[in-house]
Amino acid sequence: MLKLENIKKSFLQPDRQVVPILDIPHFEIARGEQVVLIGPSGCGKTTMLHTIAGITKPDAGQVFLDGIELTRFSEAARDRIRADKLGYVFQTFNLLPGFSALENVVLGMTFASKKIAPLRARQLLEQVGLGHRLHNKPAAMSVGEQQRVAVARSLANQPALLLADEPTANVDPRNQQQIVDLIKHSCQSENIALLLVTHSMEVAEQFDRIVKLEELNLVVSRLKTGSVTSQAGT
């Protein structure tokens, strides 16, 4: 469902120095598969998510999403594909403050080319336990509630892949588990592939497949069985 081939990405520092941030020979996620991405800060996890989402274009390599070679398209086309096939949950939720919970979810559906009944937004919020908070603005909601709205928004377009960038980093342990459970079960029930970035091993351990992004830009994958394999050679 998702396949990265020979992805390379570097950034130009203010002192004109080129710093390589990604070098991923191969990475793949199957449809409905749930994968956790771990790695030290600054190793390129978020850049990897942005590259998968089409927000950042790699210097080299290919990204295949649901059979479509994302890297071949223009930015506008990538925007469209992102709206249709990807869901995104941010560490800081990134709900728009001027919009109610319901409107935030509907906003996620606004940019997709496929027509989805607005009723789904309400259903999703009810699913995440916020049926009674539909018209509340984010400022009037707790951190946990805000993240649940963000999860609902990411699922609104029935994506093929959900990218979650440290979704539990800013929530308390009780809410952390709720959020993880919500994401897991939602993806499971809708057969959505999941790539979740986290620093928490407690969270990571709850998933069958954990991928570590090393600073050496090699992706290693450890299955729940305990084997660790280099993705570079596979």
Next chain:
Amino acid sequence: MSVFKIALRSIQHRGFGSWLTIISMALGVMMVVAVLSIHGLVSQSFKNNNSFGYNVLVGARGGGLQLTMNTVYYLSSPVENVPYEYYLAFVDRETRQRELRNSFAWQGMQHEIHSRQLTAAAAPGGGGLAAVMTGRLAEFAFESQQTVALGTDLSGLYHRYTDVAVPLCMGDYYVDEKTGAAFRCAGTKPNFFTDLVLDVESEEKFQFSQGRCFQEHSAEHGFYECVIGAMVAKRCGLQLGDTIKPTHGDPNSANAHIHESPFTIVGIVDATGTPNDRVVFLNIEGFYLMTDHNKPIDEERVLKTSNDDAVEGNAEAESAGIEVDPFADDDETDDVEIKEDKTGQGSAADTKVAEAKPAGVVADKASAKPLGSLTQLPIEQREVTSILVRTSKNDEYSVLSMFLPAQINEGDLETTLDWSTYRPERAQKAAQAVNPVEQVTSLFQLFVDPVRWLLLALTCMICVVSALSILVGIYNSMNQRQHEIAVMRALGASRTKVMMIMLSEAILLALAGGLLGWFSGHVLNAGLSPWVESQTGVPISFFDFAPGIPLGYFPLAASLPADWLNLAISPELMLIPALMLLAVLVGIYPAISAYRTDVSQALGK
């Protein structure tokens, strides 16, 4: 969710900042609307009245513009008057004869004839045929000499160049007791309404929504009839049959006093959209009979002519057994009339003599008379503020008519007063003739148009500044907005979409500011209406729009169909679309900024 709804939510979220932007915009628009509508409506009122049915104004020498403002627009401070005889220079022979019979000069001449007749009749042997024939020849010679001197057998000097001439007397006001509103009174003749047209091209005339035009004399109200403009009727709640008492002079001055003579309203003029709507039109004969409207004359001369001669003649006639009415009317004036005094108020001679007395006395007596008295003010005691003249369209005279103002301005008119021995100083009153259209045009060219462009330039600058406030408002929020934009981009919004959202935000702010400003501008208009009306005479209500501008005046008009060129569009209707265009222009920078937002970087903030 539409782009506009997303923009609206963003505006709502920035509550106070958005309101400041909207209010700033609204203030600018309010100014523009007020300037456009007040200036436009006042200008239109002046220009509308520019097609009045006369092309020459004759009045006292001085400022032509003031004469025009005073007598055409009923504005500005009063001007000097000119002798009534000037008006007679524009009328036909019959009218002139009729008018001149109401003069001391004519009456003096009649007295002289009567005296000679009576003297001849009373002379010893006066009954002889030869003596009668000699006396008659002498009378005819005298009469011919006087007739030539008075010019009664001639048309007015400029009659052949004149289609219509209407005298107008100003100086009085009607002050409504209930509202305190003051309206100008104009003494005029019925031909103001019957002969003048409202629009030269359409030949549209005055219409009466109620009643009729006043008559020079009516059996019911005598000389004291008036008609009122539509606005006077509306503002003061006046109806047919009501009576009004004009105030002499500026009602705000200490010297103003209310005339005792009540005028009865016999007609209400249909609204014309011109300054005539706010005028009380008095019958000129009643106007002259009011206090202070008769000018002092050489009393001794009048008394000598009218009284002594009459008494002397009457005495001689009576001694000869003949009853004499020295002021016998019109056709019989050549002959001695033997009849009874039918007025029941003493002889007409007594009345005329009484009128020759100093102003207050005459007027008091006149106003004390029962309505229906036939007594009129002699023309030597009359003055007019202006004469409205429509020059002849007759092919024979139309070209020469063009030189009429020049002739009058060279002093021709003053020569017509040579015969006026009762008030020789009247001949000193120099007249001028102006073309009101030229006066108004020059007023617009010299003052109004430059001021209009200045005001428009200023208000446009206000609009631009207001529009820049949108830019400032949006730009200041860009820091915060960049993160929002990045989120929307991450959710799949294209660069174009976020650009549209930013532009929509600018347009919505402009729309809100524009509508609020438009409404406030009209509220301001309504609030300023009393002041504008007092300064210009043009009332402005909340619902008055700035007058339309024909499409032909706009750039690129040549590319439009010919039928459209005369289609007038109020600049107010173009204001809000123009503002939105301006908003798009100023919104482009934030929109481009949004377009260029680096999503990865902005999401990391």
